[in-house]
Amino acid sequence: MSDAFTASEKTRLRRAHLRGHYDKETVYAVLDASMLCHVGYNIDGEPYVTPTIHWRDDDRLYWHGSSASRMIRSVEGGAPVCLTVSFLDGLVLARSGFHCSVNYRSAMAFGHARAVTDEAHRLAALKDFIDKMMPGRWDDMRPPNEQEMKATTVVYMDIEEASAKIRTGPPIDDEEDYALSCWAGVLPIEQHIGQPIADPKLAAGTPEPDYLRAFKLLDGGGD
Amino acid sequence: MSDAFTASEKTRLRRAHLRGHYDKETVYAVLDASMLCHVGYNIDGEPYVTPTIHWRDDDRLYWHGSSASRMIRSVEGGAPVCLTVSFLDGLVLARSGFHCSVNYRSAMAFGHARAVTDEAHRLAALKDFIDKMMPGRWDDMRPPNEQEMKATTVVYMDIEEASAKIRTGPPIDDEEDYALSCWAGVLPIEQHIGQPIADPKLAAGTPEPDYLRAFKLLDGGGD
Numbered sequence: 354m355s356d357a358f359t360a361s362e363k364t365r366l367r368r369a370h371l372r373g374h375y376d377k378e379t380v381y382a383v384l385d386a387s388m389l390c391h392v393g394y395n396i397d398g399e400p401y402v403t404p405t406i407h408w409r410d411d412d413r414l415y416w417h418g419s420s421a422s423r424m425i426r427s428v429e430g431g432a433p434v435c436l437t438v439s440f441l442d443g444l445v446l447a448r449s450g451f452h453c454s455v456n457y458r459s460a461m462a463f464g465h466a467r468a469v470t471d472e473a474h475r476l477a478a479l480k481d482f483i484d485k486m487m488p489g490r491w492d493d494m495r496p497p498n499e500q501e502m503k504a505t506t507v508v509y510m511d512i513e514e515a516s517a518k519i520r521t522g523p524p525i526d527d528e529e530d531y532a533l534s535c536w537a538g539v540l541p542i543e544q545h546i547g548q549p550i551a552d553p554k555l556a557a558g559t560p561e562p563d564y565l566r567a568f569k570l571l572d573g574g575g576d
Numbered sequence: 577m578s579d580a581f582t583a584s585e586k587t588r589l590r591r592a593h594l595r596g597h598y599d600k601e602t603v604y605a606v607l608d609a610s611m612l613c614h615v616g617y618n619i620d621g622e623p624y625v626t627p628t629i630h631w632r633d634d635d636r637l638y639w640h641g642s643s644a645s646r647m648i649r650s651v652e653g654g655a656p657v658c659l660t661v662s663f664l665d666g667l668v669l670a671r672s673g674f675h676c677s678v679n680y681r682s683a684m685a686f687g688h689a690r691a692v693t694d695e696a697h698r699l700a701a702l703k704d705f706i707d708k709m710m711p712g713r714w715d716d717m718r719p720p721n722e723q724e725m726k727a728t729t730v731v732y733m734d735i736e737e738a739s740a741k742i743r744t745g746p747p748i749d750d751e752e753d754y755a756l757s758c759w760a761g762v763l764p765i766e767q768h769i770g771q772p773i774a775d776p777k778l779a780a781g782t783p784e785p786d787y788l789r790a791f792k793l794l795d796g797g798g799d
Contacts, residue, residue, distance in 0.1 A: 363622075388678075389664040391614040393625035399586075402616035402625050404662035404682050439627035441612040443770075444709075444791075450702060450717050451724040455611075459627050479673060486667075493758045494673050501674040523775045535716045536785050537775040547666075547764030552746045554754050555761065562759050568667075 363463055364516040374517040377412075383460035383517045384409055384438050388486065392416065393435040394428045394466075401427070407436065408482045412512050414462060415469075415478050420506045429468035429508055436462045436510065444540040447524035448533045454524065456539060460517040464510035475507045489564035586686055587739040597740040600635075606683035606740045607632055607661050611709065615639065616658040617651045617689075624650070630659065631705045635735050637685060638692075638701050643729040652691035652731050659685045659733065667763040670747035671756045677747065679762060683740040687733035698730045712787035 357376045358364065364375070374380060384390075390407040393400060403424040407416045414436055418425040428434055439459040447453045469475045476497070483491040497505075524537050549565050580599045581587065587598070597603060607613075613630040616623060626647040630639045637659055641648040651657055662682040670676045692698045699720070706714040720728075747760050772788050 387664075388667075389662060389680075391616075391625050391627075391660060391662065393614075393616045393623035393658075395618065395621070395623050398618070398621065399656045399686075400616035400618055400623055400658045402614050402658045402660040402684065404614075404660060404680070406678060433622045435616075435623045435625045437614060437625040437627060439612065439614070441610075444611075446710075446713070446788075448718055449724070450706060450714070450720050451728070453706075453717075455629060457612075457627070461625065463622075483673060483676075487669075490669070491673070494676075495671055495753055495756060495758070497673050501672070505674070523773070523777070526777075530718055531777050532779060533718060534779065534782060535718070536782050536788070537778055539773045539775075540788065540791060541770030541773065543768050543770050545766050545768060547766050550746070550762045550764065552760040552762075554746070554749075555759065556755060556757065559757060559759050565669075565759070565763065568763060 358512075358515045360516065361514055364461065364514045372518050372520055374519065375515075379519070380460050380462070380515045380517045381409065383458045383519070384414070384462065386458065387438050387440065390416070390436050390438045392424060392428070393437065394424065394432055396423075396427050407438075408485050410481060414464070414510045414512060415482065415507060417479065417482070417505055417507045420504055422506070425506045425508060428466035429506060431465050431467055434464060434466045434510055441542050442521070443542050445520070445524050446537055446540065448526045448530040448535045448537050452524055452526050454520060456520050456522070458517070458519045460515060462510070462512045462515040464513045466508050466510045469507040469509055472502065475502065475505070478507045478509070479505070487564055487568050489562065489567075493562065581735075581738045583739065584737055587684065587737045595741050595743050597742065598738075602742070603683050603685070603738045603740045604632065606681045606742070607637070607685065609681065610661050610663065613639070613659050613661045615647060615651070616660065617647065617655055619646075619650050630661075631708050633701075633704060637687070637733045637735060638705065638730060640702065640705070640728055640730045643727055645729070648691075648729045648731060651689035652729060654688050654690055657687060657689045657733055664765050665744070666765050668743070668747050669760055669763065671749045671753040671758045671760050675747055675749050677743060679743050679745070681740070681742045683738060685733070685735045685738040687736045689731050689733045692730040692732055695725065698725065698728070701730050701732070702728070710787055710791050712785065712790075716785065
């Protein structure tokens, strides 16, 4: 299996090409760095963008939802989908508006979505999701019952094309602007995990599990 | 002007309807809470989702980009667009996988995008963007020149329909699951502004402007 996606008409970056990446390692690092993605799909030819939670198994992306969800119903039959993951990592304040920018990481993945129809595959995918997010959690929870499994649709998409785009570092100004007295630099934006908030209805004496502390936001900010 | 959007086939929430909001105050609070949005549009009938920076003036959303950008070129002629803003505010760990959820805020806005063709309007929109993001910054920077203005396209979209969806609070479990020994609660995810990082090429003695300290992420986390 190749370790890079091929730049096509769909994914070839026209501008700022030095920021583009097609190798799987980079694309997957961005896709895996957040649970939150944005799924783009069409209804009657018009675009919709729905935020949801995704997870990845090699070249396959998964997400899930209520079987009654309009997004799920719109894509599960093989619809073309663009799944995008993005982070705003900082404001890049240059000495001119034109060179102002943001530091960011984003990845776009294209493919066709399908519902997981096999019951065992669906259960395994959901377990894999929880295991990837928070190892140890699945075994702690009450297992899903038949009715719950019926109400849940798991969708997958084999990544046909993908690319990542990343900007880091200080502003790049026009040479003659460096002499200006305007302050320039980066204002970083960071994500953190806060302190766990126990459910007010938690049974008395329930200990805080170690796996809670092990959970990290993978985007570099988490602690 | 009405202070609420009308729930249509496009925006009416089918499920979890208690989480849906159509009043402008709530929808705009989510749209304004982040600079980062995801723009959904079509090329040859296939969906694309591009992250970008947006700003709002009443019922009108703006974003901008290089005049050569494929996203800009694809939408500027009146294309239907879905612009979505989302925050992941926390993991909601319930006692069953089925009731696991996330706390989030999201808003979807629908309309048709158009390029701002009037030069004065374009300049005013860019100034408004900077003024909203960081009051005081515009006057500090070198003004845009003719060539830069030519290379920049500003796009706007009058919001035709919009809705917000918000989840907050602890998990909601099945009544009989509250007795389980499984830990349950919320793991908050927060965004913060980090310390400013001065450009290594900053002219010696350039002071850090007060407006840098005044910038806040509006999502409640920023400080």
